[in-house]
Structures are given as structure tokens and as C-alpha cells.
Amino acid sequence: GNSVTQMEGPVTLSEEAFLTINCTYTATGYPSLFWYVQYPGEGLQLLLKATKADDKGSNKGFEATYRKETTSFHLEKGSVQVSDSAVYFCALTRYGNKLVFGAGTILRVKS
Amino acid sequence: EAEVAQSPRYKITEKSQAVAFWCDPISGHATLYWYRQILGQGPELLVQFQDESVVDDSQLPKDRFSAERLKGVDSTLKIQPAELGDSAMYLCASSSLQNTYEQYFGPGTRLTVT
Numbered sequence: 001g002n003s004v005t006q007m008e009g010p011v012t013l014s015e016e017a018f019l020t021i022n023c024t025y026t027a028t029g030y031p032s033l034f035w036y037v038q039y040p041g042e043g044l045q046l047l048l049k050a051t052k053a054d055d056k057g058s059n060k061g062f063e064a065t066y067r068k069e070t071t072s073f074h075l076e077k078g079s080v081q082v083s084d085s086a087v088y089f090c091a092l093t094r095y096g097n098k099l100v101f102g103a104g105t106i107l108r109v110k111s
Numbered sequence: 112e113a114e115v116a117q118s119p120r121y122k123i124t125e126k127s128q129a130v131a132f133w134c135d136p137i138s139g140h141a142t143l144y145w146y147r148q149i150l151g152q153g154p155e156l157l158v159q160f161q162d163e164s165v166v167d168d169s170q171l172p173k174d175r176f177s178a179e180r181l182k183g184v185d186s187t188l189k190i191q192p193a194e195l196g197d198s199a200m201y202l203c204a205s206s207s208l209q210n211t212y213e214q215y216f217g218p219g220t221r222l223t224v225t
Binding site: 004032036041042043044045046049051089091093095096097098099101102103104 | 146
């Protein structure tokens, strides 16, 4: 079946550091890929998405590129802020139905 | 900005009791999802509705869980009887027919079973 694997956390960075959170997936065909962010006590917010190979999703300084050859969708940000501290989830969907999520990666940014 | 509403935000119940959660999706969104998120894990789909019809309930523990969306708008998820292992965050999401690839999530209901 379809699955998503994320790097384990927590990831702890200093403010203005470069961020990478790895995400790989297993799926038949060509899924759409997403990154969601969850702040403490809140629901999930869509951060960015990519619907086909080589697409780059971007939002609020975060980027991720859909790499079909490596089945990856790594999240990057050039300079993190304390306010970026949250849990980040990689997810996929086939045909716009249920989302299949990874386990999540906790990001902690220190000032 | 339209949001998905859920209530209650927090619920503490004793095992073997009944508990119910409510979700009101974004107006006009035909598809509604209930996910369960166990602490430290990603959300997993429990049930998906298209209007008032169940599309996918393959992961819903039907011996104790039930879900309904009678008029194709708001929805209720019920657990009876609750078990200790049901302690989790229950998330509701909705999407439109025009853009099924973007799901909007509510704030969730945190359930603690004692």
C-alpha cells in the first residue's frame, strides 16, 4: 500500500540556520505530495504541495521538489525562525482521496 | 476566512462510556473526513463522506465507532464504549469537489479516556 517515511526528530536548529526534513514515499502511480504543519494545540495547515514530477511547491520561504526518480519530497528552508517551531508532516494522496501521512518531524528553533 | 469547526476541543471520559464529536465543514464542501491522530504519529483516516454517503470506512472500528452525516453538511463521530486506546486527537477535514486535493483541517478534539 501507499506509505510515507519521514526523518525522525526532533530537529533542533538555531535561528537563521538551514532546514532540511527528509521525506520519501511508496505509492503506485503518481501521487500528489504535501507538507502540512501543526502548531501546538492546533489542527493541520497545508504548507505546500506538488501534484506532478519535478513540480516545486513553495510557501512562506519553505520549498519542496517532487522527485519521482528518488520518490522523495524533502522540505527545505534557507533561514528558520523561532516561529517555525512546529511538527511537520509529509503526506500523499491518490486521486484526491484520503491523505496518507508520515509520522511527523518535530522542529525546534532556538533564538 | 472560512474554517472547519469542531467541538468539543477537549473531552475526558471514563472507559466504557459513550462519547461524541461534532464537525461542521467549510460551507459548500461536499467531502468530509474524520482522522485519528495518536500522540507521536501522523493522522490516519477513519471515515470519508461524499455528501451524506460513506466513501471509505475501511479503517473505522465498526464494533465501537459510528459516523453519520445525515444532511450532507455537519457530521458526528461516536465511540461507544470508549477504551483506553482511543485516547487521541480526532481531526475533521473537508474539501470541495472542485479541488479534492486540498483538505482543510479543523482544530481537532483531544480525547482522553481514563
